[in-house]
Amino acid sequence: MTTANASRYPAEYSNSVPLLCGQSLSWLKQQRTNALLQFSEQGFPALHEEEWRYTNVSAIEKKLFSPKVNKTTGFVDVEWLKSYQLEDAWSVVLVDGHFSAELSSLEGLPNDVLVKGMADALEEIPEVLERFINQAVSVDEHSFIAFNTAWFTDGLFVHLSNKQVLERPIQVLHIATQQDVLSATRTVIILDKLTEASIIETYVGYDNAYLSSAVTEVFVGKNADLTLYKMQCESEKAYHFGGVYVKQDCHARFRHHNFAFGALLARSDIHTDLDHASECELNGLYLGVKRQHIDNHTRINHTKSHGISRELYKGVLDGRARGVFQGRVIVAKDAQKTDSQMNNRNLLLSNEAEADSKPQLEIYADDVKCGHGVTVGQLDEKSIFYLQSRCVDEETARNILTFAFANEMVDKVRIKVLHEMILDQALLRFPQEGVNKEWL
Amino acid sequence: MSASAQEVNNLINQEYKQGFVTELETNTFPPGLDESVIHKLSKIKNEPEFMLEYRLKAFRHWQTMKSPKWAFVDFEPIDYQSISYYSAPKRKEDGPKSLDEIDPQVLEAYKKLGIPLDEQERLAGVAVDAVFDSVSVATTFKGKLKDVGVIFCPISEALREHPELVKQYLGSVVPHTDNYFAALNAAVFTDGSFVYIPKGVRCPMELSTYFRINAANTGQFERTLIIADEGSHVSYLEGCTAPMRDENQLHAAVVELVAMKDAVIKYSTVQNWYPGDKNGLGGIYNFVTKRADCRGDNSKVSWTQVETGSAITWKYPSCVLTGDNAVGEFYSVALTNNYQQADTGTKMIHIGKNTRSTIVSKGISAGKAQNTYRGLVKVLKSAENARNYTQCDSLLVGDKCGAHTFPYIEVKQPSAQVEHEATTSKISEDQLFFCQQRGLSAEDAVSMIVNGFCKEVFKELPMEFAVEAQALLGLSLEGSVG
Numbered sequence: 039m040t041t042a043n044a045s046r047y048p049a050e051y052s053n054s055v056p057l058l059c060g061q062s063l064s065w066l067k068q069q070r071t072n073a074l075l076q077f078s079e080q081g082f083p084a085l086h087e088e089e090w091r092y093t094n095v096s097a098i099e100k101k102l103f104s105p106k107v108n109k110t111t112g113f114v115d116v117e118w119l120k121s122y123q124l125e126d127a128w129s130v131v132l133v134d135g136h137f138s139a140e141l142s143s144l145e146g147l148p149n150d151v152l153v154k155g156m157a158d159a160l161e162e163i164p165e166v167l168e169r170f171i172n173q174a175v176s177v178d179e180h181s182f183i184a185f186n187t188a189w190f191t192d193g194l195f196v197h198l199s200n201k202q203v204l205e206r207p208i209q210v211l212h213i214a215t216q217q218d219v220l221s222a223t224r225t226v227i228i229l230d231k232l233t234e235a236s237i238i239e240t241y242v243g244y245d246n247a248y249l250s251s252a253v254t255e256v257f258v259g260k261n262a263d264l265t266l267y268k269m270q271c272e273s274e275k276a277y278h279f280g281g282v283y284v285k286q287d288c289h290a291r292f293r294h295h296n297f298a299f300g301a302l303l304a305r306s307d308i309h310t311d312l313d314h315a316s317e318c319e320l321n322g323l324y325l326g327v328k329r330q331h332i333d334n335h336t337r338i339n340h341t342k343s344h345g346i347s348r349e350l351y352k353g354v355l356d357g358r359a360r361g362v363f364q365g366r367v368i369v370a371k372d373a374q375k376t377d378s379q380m381n382n383r384n385l386l387l388s389n390e391a392e393a394d395s396k397p398q399l400e401i402y403a404d405d406v407k408c409g410h411g412v413t414v415g416q417l418d419e420k421s422i423f424y425l426q427s428r429c430v431d432e433e434t435a436r437n438i439l440t441f442a443f444a445n446e447m448v449d450k451v452r453i454k455v456l457h458e459m460i461l462d463q464a465l466l467r468f469p470q471e472g473v474n475k476e477w478l
Numbered sequence: 479m480s481a482s483a484q485e486v487n488n489l490i491n492q493e494y495k496q497g498f499v500t501e502l503e504t505n506t507f508p509p510g511l512d513e514s515v516i517h518k519l520s521k522i523k524n525e526p527e528f529m530l531e532y533r534l535k536a537f538r539h540w541q542t543m544k545s546p547k548w549a550f551v552d553f554e555p556i557d558y559q560s561i562s563y564y565s566a567p568k569r570k571e572d573g574p575k576s577l578d579e580i581d582p583q584v585l586e587a588y589k590k591l592g593i594p595l596d597e598q599e600r601l602a603g604v605a606v607d608a609v610f611d612s613v614s615v616a617t618t619f620k621g622k623l624k625d626v627g628v629i630f631c632p633i634s635e636a637l638r639e640h641p642e643l644v645k646q647y648l649g650s651v652v653p654h655t656d657n658y659f660a661a662l663n664a665a666v667f668t669d670g671s672f673v674y675i676p677k678g679v680r681c682p683m684e685l686s687t688y689f690r691i692n693a694a695n696t697g698q699f700e701r702t703l704i705i706a707d708e709g710s711h712v713s714y715l716e717g718c719t720a721p722m723r724d725e726n727q728l729h730a731a732v733v734e735l736v737a738m739k740d741a742v743i744k745y746s747t748v749q750n751w752y753p754g755d756k757n758g759l760g761g762i763y764n765f766v767t768k769r770a771d772c773r774g775d776n777s778k779v780s781w782t783q784v785e786t787g788s789a790i791t792w793k794y795p796s797c798v799l800t801g802d803n804a805v806g807e808f809y810s811v812a813l814t815n816n817y818q819q820a821d822t823g824t825k826m827i828h829i830g831k832n833t834r835s836t837i838v839s840k841g842i843s844a845g846k847a848q849n850t851y852r853g854l855v856k857v858l859k860s861a862e863n864a865r866n867y868t869q870c871d872s873l874l875v876g877d878k879c880g881a882h883t884f885p886y887i888e889v890k891q892p893s894a895q896v897e898h899e900a901t902t903s904k905i906s907e908d909q910l911f912f913c914q915q916r917g918l919s920a921e922d923a924v925s926m927i928v929n930g931f932c933k934e935v936f937k938e939l940p941m942e943f944a945v946e947a948q949a950l951l952g953l954s955l956e957g958s959v960g
Binding site for chain 2: 088092371374384386387388389391392393394395396397398399400401402403404405406407408409410411412413414415416
C-alpha cells in the first residue's frame with residue numbers, strides 16, 4: 039500500500055540518478071529503473087505486511103534523508119575511527135556510502151583475494167558483477183531492496199579464489215559522518231570453492247540522525263567457509279536497514295554473528311539458501327535501551343537434502359526498547375534429512391520494554407528433524423537468591439546475570455580483538471555496577 | 479490400544495460414513511444475500527427489533543470488508559450470492575413441542591449418526607441440542623436442566639424468551655466488526671445454542687450440540703453463546719458432520735463464551751465435516767471464530783478440539799484473560815489428509831494479573847495436506863506475573879504433505895514468563911521397528927504411535943468423545959498408513 043508521502047524519495051533523488059555508479063552499464067541501469075518504478079509504487083513497507091508487522095518505518099519517510107552522490111569525503115576524525123578499527127585485520131572504510139581508498143589499508147593482501155570499491159569494480163569488471171548483483175536477493179523481497187537497488191552509491195566487492203584461506207579477517211567499516219545523509223551501499227562477497235574467510239561488517243556513525251541502507255549479497259562456493267560478523271553500533275539517532283542475503287553451494291559453511299546494539303530503529307535481514315549438505319549457523323544478540331527498536335529477520339531456506347542449520351538469537355531489552363525477532367525455517371520437498379534448530383531468548387528488564395517473537399517452521403519434507411523454541415522472561419529469582427546468599431548485593435547479582443545471559447553470544451566470537459571490542463560495546467550499554475570485564 | 483489389525487483394516491476400508499443425504503421437504507431461501515434476505519430471516523425467526531438492527535449493522539459493515547488473505551490456505555473465492563442463507567425442514571407453526579412432532583426423517587438422520595434424540599435412549603448425563611441446517615430441531619433434557627436454573631435452548635428461542643440476556647452478551651466477545659466471517663455470521667446467523675448457567679450452579683450434565691449440514695448449496699451460520707455466571711461450572715461438547723458433495727459448502731460459525739468470577743467453562747469440539755474426496759473435490763469450508771472472555775477473577779476456560787474433517791479449517795479458539803488469576807487452556811489435535819488444509823491455533827491475550835495459559839497443539843499431516851499451527855500469545859503491560867506454556871508438535875506421514883508452525887509472541891510485561899516449543903518429525907523407524915518386533919502389524923503400530931502422540935489432548939476430552947476421537951483418527955488416516 040502506498041503511504042501518502044511515498045513519492046517524496048523518487049522526486050528528491052531524481053537529480054542524483056545520473057550521477058550514480060554504473061550508469062553506463064545498460065543491465066544495471068535497467069535494474070535500477072525497474073527498482074525505482076517498484077519503489078515509487080509501493081513506498082516503504084507498511085505494518086500490514088506480514089514480514090513488517092512489528093516494525094513501523096514511517097519515520098524514514100517523514101525524515102527524507104538526502105542522497106550523497108559526490109565522492110568527496112568530509113572530515114573524518116581519525117582518532118575516533120581508530121577506536122573502531124581492529125588490529126591485525128585488513129581494513130576497508132566506507133564513508134557516507136563511498137569507498138575511501140585513503141582510509142582503507144589493504145597492504146599485503148594475497149593475490150587470490152580481490153577487494154575493491156563497488157563503483158570501481160563496476161568500471162573494471164562489470165561482466166562479473168552482472169552475474170551477481172541482485173542474484174541472492176530479488177527486488178520483490180520488499181521495497182527496501184528496491185530502494186537500495188535504485189540508489190546505492192558505492193559499496194564493496196570481495197572475491198576469494200584459488201582455495202585461498204585468509205589468515206586475517208577483513209574489516210569493513212561503514213561510517214556515517216553527516217547529518218540527514220543517506221548512505222546506501224551494495225556489497226558482493228564471493229567465495230570460490232574451498233576458500234575460507236572471516237569478514238567483519240561494522241556500522242558506526244557520528245551522533246547524528248542518518249539512514250544507512252546496506253545490502254550484502256554473499257555467494258559461498260562448494261566446500262567454502264565464511265564467517266561473517268556484523269557489529270551494528272550506529273548512533274542512537276540513526277536508522278539502519280541492513281540485509282545479508284546468502285547463497286550456499288553444496289557443503290558450504292556459513293556462520294553469521296549479528297550484534298545489534300545501536301540505532302534508534304534498526305532492521306536486519308539475514309536470509310540464506312542452503313544446498314545439499316551445507317551448514318549454517320546464525321547467532322544474534324540485540325541490546326535495546328531507551329527508545330530503541332531493533333528488528334531481526336532471519337530466513338533459512340533448506341532447498342536440498344542433508345542441510346544443517348542452527349540459530350540462536352538473544353535479546354536484552356531495557357527502558358522503552360522494543361526487540362523483534364522473526365525467524366523462518368523452510369524445508370523444501372527435496373530437503374530430506376534436514377536438521378534444523380532455532381531458538382530465541384528474551385530478557386525484559388523494564389516495565390516499558392517489549393519483546394515480539396515470531397519463529398516459523400514451514401516444512402514440506404517428512405524425514406526431517408526441526409524444532410524451535412522461544413522464551414520471554416526475567417532473571418531467575420533463584421539464581422539471584424543464590425548470589426545474594428553468597429554476599430553479592432541484589433543489584434550486582436542482577437547485573438552479573440544479565441551479562442552472563444548476553445555473554446553467551448559474545449563468547450562465540452573467535453577473533454580475540456573483536457571479542458574485546460564487542461564486550462566493551464555491550465558493557466557501554468548496561469549498568470556495569472559490580473561487573474568485572476575480566477570475568478567474562 | 480485395543481484396535482486389532484482387523485479393526486484398523488475395517489477403518490481403512492471405510493468411506494466417510496456420515497456422508498448420506500436425508501431427503502425431506504425443506505423451506506429454503508433462494509440463493510442470494512441483500513438486506514431483504516436479512517429482513518426475511520429476522521421475520522421468520524420472529525426476532526425482537528434490536529436483533530434486526532444488529533444484523534443490518536453487521537451486514538453493512540461486512541459489505542465494506544474484504545476476504546482476508548493472510549492464512550496459509552488456498553481456495554477459490556467464494557461467491558456469496560450463490561449461497562442460500564436459510565434452509566429448514568418444514569414443520570408446524572410453533573416448532574416441535576415433543577419428539578412426535580419432528581419429521582421422522584430428521585430423527586432417522588440423527589439416529590444414523592448415533593445421536594438418538596429420545597431421552598430414554600440417550601446416554602445419561604448428556605443433553606443435546608440438534609441443529610439441522612439452519613435451525614435447531616430438538617433439545618433434550620430441557621426440563622431437567624430448568625429445575626436447576628440452567629437455560630439450554632436454541633438461540634432463536636432465547637432471543638424470544640430471554641432477549642435481555644442475549645442483548646447483554648451477544649457480540650460482547652466477538653463484535654460484529656471483528657473479522658470478515660464474524661461480520662457475515664452476525665448478519666445472517668440462523669440458529670445455534672444458548673446456555674446460561676446461573677450463579678453457583680454446577681451443571682448436572684454435559685451439554686452438547688450436534689450440527690448437521692444436509693441441504694445442498696446452503697451455508698451454515700450458527701451462533702453459540704455460553705454464559706457462566708459467578709462460581710458456575712459447565713462442560714459443553716460440539717460435534718458436526720455433513721453429506722458428501724462435489725461442491726464446497728461454507729460453514730461460518732461464531733462461538734462466544736463468557737466466564738464470570740470463579741466460573742469454569744470446558745468446551746470440546748470433535749469436528750468431522752465432510753473433508754472432500756481423495757482428489758480434493760468437495761468438502762466443507764470451516765471458517766469459524768471462537769472466543770472466550772474470562773471476565774471475572776479466577777475464571778477458567780478450556781478449549782479442546784479434535785479437527786479431522788473439513789476441506790479447509792480456519793479457526794483460532796481464543797481466550798481473553800481479563801480477570802486476575804484467570805486461566806486459559808487450549809488442547810488441539812488437527813489431522814489433515816489428502817488435499818485438506820488446516821490453519822488453526824489459538825490466541826491467548828493476557829490482561830489480568832497472574833493469568834496463566836497453556837497451549838498444547840498436535841498437528842498430523844498426511845497425503846498432500848497442509849497443516850499449519852498459528853497462535854498468538856500476547857501479554858499486556860497490566861498482566862503481572864502472567865505465565866504461558868506452549869507446545870506444538872507436528873507429525874508428518876508421507877513426503878508430499880506440509881506441516882508449518884507460525885507462533886506470534888508479544889510481551890510487554892517483564893514479570894511474564896512465556897515459553898514456546900515446537901518440533902516437527904515423522905514416525906521414527908525405530909519406534910515402528912520396536913512395535914513390529916513385538917508382533918504388531920505396521921498399521922497397528924502407526925495407529926498406536928499416532929494415538930500416543932495425541933494422548934495429551936485426548937485425555938482432556940470427555941470420555942465418550944475420546945473414544946469417538948480415537949476412532950476418527952484411524953478413519954482419517956485411511957490410505958496413508960502402512
